[in-house]
Amino acid sequence: MDDPLKTCPICNEPCDVEFNTLGKKGCARIKDSSQRRQNRTVQPTVGQRVHIECRRDYTNDNNIEKDLRQQNRDTDKTELGERSTRSKQHRFDFASCCFFCGTRVNLSKTRGPDEAYRVRTLSLQTEILKKCDERNDEWADIVKGKLEFARDLHAADAVYHITCNCNFRALGLSIPKRYNDKPGAYALTNAPSRSVGRPPDTEKLEVFEKTAEYLINHDDEQITIGELVQKMQEFNGGVGYTTKWMKEKLLERFDEKIIIANILGKSNVVTFRTTAKSILHDFYNSPKTNDDESEKLKLVKAAAALIKNEIKAASATTNKEYPTSEDISSGAYNLDFVPQSLQLFLRLIFSEKDADNKIASVGQAIVQAARPRVVIAPLQIGLGVQMHHHFGSRYLIDVLNAMGFSSSYTEVQRFEANAAVSQSTDIPGCAKNVILQYVADNVDHNSCTLDGYNSFHGMGMIATTTPGTRRTTPIPRLDVTSKDSKENGTIDIVYFQSKAVHFGNTTYRELKNLRAVDPSIHLDVLWKVVWPLKPARPSWSGTMQAVHNDRHPGKSSVFFLPMIDMNPGDLTCIHSTLLFTAKEAKRHGSTPVLTFDQPLFWKAHEIVANKPDDADLASIVLRLEGFHMEMSFLGCIGRLMEGSGLQEVLELTYAPTAVNYMLSRQGSVPSS
Template sequence: MVSVAVMEKCIICLKDDDTSSLVKLREKGSQGINKASREREGQILASAGQFVHQECRKSYTNPTEITKTKRQQNILQESNIPTLRSKSNFSHKDHCLFCGKEAQLKSKLKGNDVFPVRTDDFQKRIEQVCNDRDDEWAVEVRGRLECVGDLHAADALYHQTCSVNFRTSKKIPKAFSPDSKGKENNYQGRPAAYGEQFLKIVDYLKQHEDEQITIAELVNKMNELCGEQAYSSVYMKKKLRNHFGENIIITDICGKISVVTLRDTASCVLQEFYHRPTYQNPDDEKKAIIDAAAKLIKSDIRSLKGDKENYPLASDVSSLKSNLQYVPESLSYLLETMFAEKDSKMKIASIGQAIVQASRPRVLIAPLQIGLGIQLHHNFASRFLVSTLNNLGFCSSYQEIQKFESSAALTQGVDIPGEISDNVDHNVRTLDGNNTFHGMGIIAGITPGTKRTAPIPRISVSSDDINSIAKVNIQYYKPQNDFMTKLNFSELRELRGMDKTACLDLLSLVVWPLKNPTPGWSGIMQMIHKGEYPGKSTVVFLPMIDMNSSDMSCIYSTLLFVSNQAHRYNRTPVFDIRSALVLESPDNNSK
């Protein structure tokens, strides 16, 4: 296309007022305009050599503008305004200007929804709203406005509800909307073949072993069977409840929405058992009885309320009564009948919870299962031992134990007063000298002892979360003076005399049994203690410092950590320092 400055007209707008923007069409440009004209059902036929404005060409060939024009043409054709008015016998005095329904003005009644047009500018404002809406309803209202020159003089009426909806770009109120009987008669509904696909979904749900199957997964499964026109999640939930009735539970578990769980009631199981075919073979009859009993017990297990957001309380783990109550009554009765011991409550609770955990592994955390795993890991720190017992079904998995310990550590924190620090050693001697640990351990003693009553939440804890709470800032110790360098030590005299106390240890061992009974450590503590016994203290483990406990920087950092913890509780820290290095350090004594 080449710009020209001759007096030619644009073939689209038929104007020549802006000759500077006129361009000469080539073959490709004329084909584009002809294509747009066919889509618009217009009369423009362009050819190479004709002229057109650049803006007119862009607007005329713009796909968005073409779609808008076609939509307006369809609305005008479908509305057929003169025919609608003749068919409905519309009258401005008897019908609503907006919905076309009958409207009667009753000024004496309160709450009347019909109002007359009282202002002269009402018609102009409605015309502006019609231009803004630009939809099918606006076309109908514009047609009624064009039939009369003055609405106020024509005594036009309107419903207040219709007026508000029309001005706020809403639809016609349901009370005044056109009848939709024809649409209801033409509604086909879901194909009958979907019923067969739904029954397949029901069979899939019954045979599925995973209890945490969701409504969304069932919808996706049905999509695989019959395509994208399967049931929606809401309709699938409705169909399942209609099909199973009270035998289905749909809940939200562990962040999963609408988890489906089937529950066989006792009446259904017994009814199915009594209506079973009679077997001639005693073995088949025995299997049928066992199968019915298993369904009854499994139904009771499924009725247990699952909670995987919190771990069981320590009081529930240690209480035999609580552990027995955790086992369903039917399962407890079965185990009690099978065991030969007179007092088998502990075994009933242990084996019963193992069966419950195996039946619903992803929903429940049995108290004895998690408790045994924690105890084994605390006493032996053996992953092999915990994993082996987990495979046998006697305790929780090693990963679950680690998750519990991380959750407990993050929940407890380190903001606890009453710290005690001492050296801690692990793998003091190894063959290659590696993997040894010699550091500073810190614990907190709380007297009287306390027990945690709040449950520990089951949360995902990262290594960064643990590092944020289990952290002791290391402050490197710098001597304040050179006092030690100025000390002069004299040589020690060599001791050559005989030690007369060398055999006192042997004498004490011989004399000790001959004396009257002497109290031990606990007896001495009881003798010197005054007042009531406060009870056993609670010991809480705090972070360790991976430094040599004899290192001055390690000792200095420990003292600062304990001091800061005491200041958080507005307490004056009192140190009982027993480290020889600290006592013998003149610099520390001077401080």
């Protein structure tokens, strides 16, 4: 004998697959539907199994109303045929009787409940026929029969009551009671009575079911109650439930299968209650077959469900901020980003012994594909940014994204915009023991492919720190606008106004006597002396490395700063650059040091020399670029050694044109 708890109370069949276990709320819902159906045989108990499809069809409001109408038609078919055709005793007069209720119309009544009109438009008959199909009840059948008999209401001078017309167009209402006892009135055997409160809106219920299906199909995303309300409005032309009512309807629809909670800063996130225990329970209780192939597929599906459930439950999955560069370059972090079950699955598939990098890469690709709108995988965004930096090809990035190995080109652009706004002009990790220098030079870029006009010619700036520093705080993932980028990348333009710009007398302060002893001053002598002794010693490069061990400050870091869209040789542009670097260096607690090439250095020196001693630019240190400094030195040598034969000696090694350029005064005299 079958276990009653494992038998569906609706269809009385065993529940082996696709079933739910009823709780108190589920039993109450089925009992309420049973009373509405006037069916006393369905009496479920708590803990009893029920087929998902049986439960959905049995408790659906539309199905209940449809079944009740069919039962009434079958039960009262004969009586309905006799009572609804009382008007057959005489020909129906459309010109004097309302075709909605069958009673006579007094056209003199222009106001009040008995107000009536003649049919004045041809479209009214089409609208009423369409409403008959929507109602699909006894009253609709009678009215439809009248309209088909009349063929043309306008030509028949048909009349109707306003109240009858309103009741017929409103679903759930019947003939007004004031006309039920009058001669000629239609006698409906199943006339719906208006219940207390607002009548149920079947159209919204249908749209809600469509919204519920959307939630089921998009379970891999973090969908909130508000987003479901917006989706329902999209389905229903801007009309939908409120947030509170949507939450109640979802709990009524899915019962204990969903959880509504706050996840990762998002409120009212709807997720399905799926646990490893329930997945394994469904797998072990599924009916067994003798087909090995089907059993294998069931096992694979259960394993996939367990892995996806762990991906959804991972706490590290967030799209509120991008991973840092340290996280992207860390092998341990990238491996930990992949859930343990997925790691084990991939290790059993890969044949290599050391496949951590591949496991992290393929695993993150699977995690990203499982939750595309929730997860920002480190290797995915890192590869996209790297490909964009090296090749600048949207096609390449989109191809890698389509194959699941990289973030999209749109996401890469969003990352770069957030990085620019997040960093702005800040220098991360700038401290007293870090040397901060600014460098400015002209920037030329051929922008014809962008706007079809001239090339961009402006002032570009960078900041260098020694030793190098790196950003450790993550970059937030926000919707950056052009206004945000403009506010973070704007340099104040300060007009330089001076009657006469000249290079005045420059007085250099006397340097302090620095008596520093170089430990390697006699290193070359020592290295040569010990050579005949044949001791164990390194080569010269090894010796230098041993002497200067642990003294190198490390690789420097370069940070890009905003550009000035002006002619770099303009004094106002140079003046604005000087003020910007002085302000930024002061903000970072460092002495403003700015490097120019020779033409810009000369003009910057003129601007600083014409400033008073208490000006903001008085503390700025201008440095000549190393290449131009060497050019100036060679120009001086060429001037002093002109005619001595030095040029002919150098031409033995370098080309004559190059020697003329090196020993000429080019580079030693500033351009105007």
